Structure formats: C-alpha cells, structure tokens
Amino acid sequence: MNSPMSATESSAPSAPTETLNTEERAGKPLRADAKRNRDKVLAAAREAFTENGASTSLEAIARRAGVGIGTLYRHFPTRQALLEAVYVDEVEQLARDAGELSAMEPWPALEAWLVRLGAYLVTKHALAGELLNYVDTNANVFAACRDLLYAAGEPLLERAKAAGEVRPDAELQDVVQMVGGIAKIQNSDPDAIARILAMALDGLRYKKA
Amino acid sequence: MNSPMSATESSAPSAPTETLNTEERAGKPLRADAKRNRDKVLAAAREAFTENGASTSLEAIARRAGVGIGTLYRHFPTRQALLEAVYVDEVEQLARDAGELSAMEPWPALEAWLVRLGAYLVTKHALAGELLNYVDTNANVFAACRDLLYAAGEPLLERAKAAGEVRPDAELQDVVQMVGGIAKIQNSDPDAIARILAMALDGLRYKKA
C-alpha cells in the first residue's frame, strides 16, 4: 500500500467493477433510453476522469459517450454531481472497510484505515478536492458521502482513544481532512506521500512532554 | 479569501509593501513605458489574486491594470510567471525569518517557522499549489524560490534533530510539503487548519514505542 497504485480502474477499495447499480435512492424509474444514456455518460466520465483528472472537459465526456452535451447536463447538472455519481460506490466501499478492520488492534486498525483512505485519495485528487471541502456552495453534493465516511471512521478513532493510543483531542473531521490534504500533494514520488502521511499520523499518537 | 487573515495586502511575512523593487536579476533595463505597465500589471495581479484566488482570469487582470492583454502576456508569458513575480518578495521574507528564529530553542524555533509558513500559505493557496509541486512542466518557475525556502529551513530542522527533539528520519522536503498540503485544505474555519497543522507537526516529535 506504500505506493499509490496503477493509473487505471483498480484502486484501494476494489471498485464495484460495474456501473449498473447506479440510479439508486431516486424515486423515478428512468425511461429506457434515459438509463442507457446515463450509463454511457457515467462510463465515459469514469474513463475520462481517470485519464485526465477532474478537470476534463464535460463536452469531451459527452462526445466520448456519444451523447449530446444537453443530455449530460440533464443527468448531471454540475461537474460535482457527475464526480459523485462516478465515485459513490468506491467511497461506500471505503466506509465498509472500516467495519472489517475493527478486528485488528485499535491503533493498527485506525492507521490501516487512514492509510487506505489516503492511498485511495491519492489516485483520485479529483475526488479529494470535492469530497472533503466544507466551504463552497449551499449544498455540498458530497455531504452524504462524507458523512458516511465520518460515521465509519468514528468508531475506529474512539476505540484507539479509549485504548490510550491516540491523543484525546483528536477529532475525526480534522484527521480525515489532514489525510485528504496530504493525499492531494502533487508529487511525482509516491513513496514521499506515504512517508509524509505516516509522519503526520504519528502526530495522533504524540503525547505532551 | 474565505480563510484566515485579513483580506488585503498584509500577510504572515510582512510583505514588502511596494512593488518597485521588481525587475531585479534581469539584464535589460526596461523602457520607461514598459516598466510602468509592468508595475501596473503586477499591482493589479496582486489585488486580483488576493481577492479571487489564483484562477482569476488573466484578461480581468489586464483590464484591471488598464493595459491590453497582449502587454500582460509579453511581460508574463504564463500565469505561473505572474504568480512568481507577485510573490517572490514575500517568500524571500519567509526565508529570512528562519534566520531570526534561530535565537529560540530548537523545537520552538522550527515549529514557529513552520506555523508561519503554514499561515502564509493558507492565505495564498494560489502560491502553495505552484510553489511546492515537483511534477509538471520541464522548468518549474518557482524552483529558485523553493530552494531558497529549503535552504532557510534546513538549519532549523537539523538543529532540532541534533537536540533530539525531532525524529532523525524527518526530511525537510517532506515536512514543507506536508505543511503545504495542510495549508491548502479548503475549510472555512481557520482554527481547524491550525489544529490540524499542530497535530501533524507533533508527528515530527513522535518517537517509536
């Protein structure tokens, strides 16, 4: 895990491989053609974001998907919405990981989870930028996602605190943001990020004097 | 702007206040009108970057400065070049600060400097992005600046290591990048950044078991 992965599809929380489960929590069943187009856009977006980062032109994505730009915008009114749709599954997986790790000792579990989170975000600077920021527009599209992540990590952190392995004043929000900030560092050397992250995480265990 | 500090000029390393000293290390004496325009652009850019971040439209800057877009591009062929010209003075000041701090105890000195660096970068996400990244184009325009910073910090770090207050495996580059990464976190609450930075810096002092 020390090094941030390949360039393609695969990433930390083994992605769900398919895009079919999309739609989800919405009430409306989409019309056949609509669903087809939505999936085409999603697939094209996933590829494009992976290849060129979050700033890929939306028009390019539409072109790649073979749909009109208007269609893309109807399904995903903003770039953020599209990003979210592309990555929710993976973030959810990350949250689920937290549960499994609870078998380990408190600190190793927490550390492993945070490192995994970091490694994932390294491969998706795109996501990191949007997922973790408060500021910004009224409704943070990623809010739900983020809360999920927080809910998942909280137990791990609390457990480590209870075991006296992590300073009691550490807040999960701060920790997650820290990991995100470090993951977003632009550095051609993957090991450097791993070193930096490890060092910063040790700050969680530091005790005064 | 959403972040710490005032909105205007002032920032961590008391900025040199004026833009007159610009030009510098170049051989050619500029023509009178050229210098005048260069300064106008620089001033407008400083304001604009402060108000709207590094992504401010270059055309807007030219408009604000009351010069043609072509003029702006002749003096500063890239956005990076402009950023650098705007901020070199401040970064140099930051480097100079390191010297003064050496009067303090090793750890407090190092911590103070890094916190100051962080506070400064928070006000200039713009800068942080460009200054600290390796990746990217052939010639990093900021390379000189960055080296200056590293040269300034090195003694502080070494001293703290020698005093046994900082783990010996900490590298300055990593530390500076870490500070940069944390400073770039988007968060409406300035205190949060400070907390996170403090926690991460404690990682420097953590000693195994």
Next chain:
DNA sequence: CCTTGACACGGAGGGACCCTCCGCTACGCT
C-alpha cells in the same frame, strides 16, 4: 529639435469550454 529603428502596445480573432434553451424524437401507456 527631428529622425528613425527598435521596443512595446493593444486588441482582434480563432479555439476551447461552459451552460442554457428549445424544437424534435421516440418511449411506453392505454
């Protein structure tokens, strides 16, 4: 003071994107 070469100015213009709007297409229900 005037000439004149070179330096510098400004903005038009082509390309890329963003996002909206609306006439047309084609689903799918009856």
Next chain:
DNA sequence: AGCGTAGCGGAGGGTCCCTCCGTGTCAAGG
C-alpha cells in the same frame, strides 16, 4: 396505433486562453 411527455441534441451566447501583427512610443544619434 395514437398521444402526451420525458428525454435528446446541438445551436448559441458568454468567458477565457493565447497568438499575431499593425500601430504607437521611446530614446539615441544627427
């Protein structure tokens, strides 16, 4: 098979990037 409407696509207006080149301005020598 007919029809109401969800959904499609792309033209179009706006912004920005960056280049190129005709015109304006400086300053050194006559």
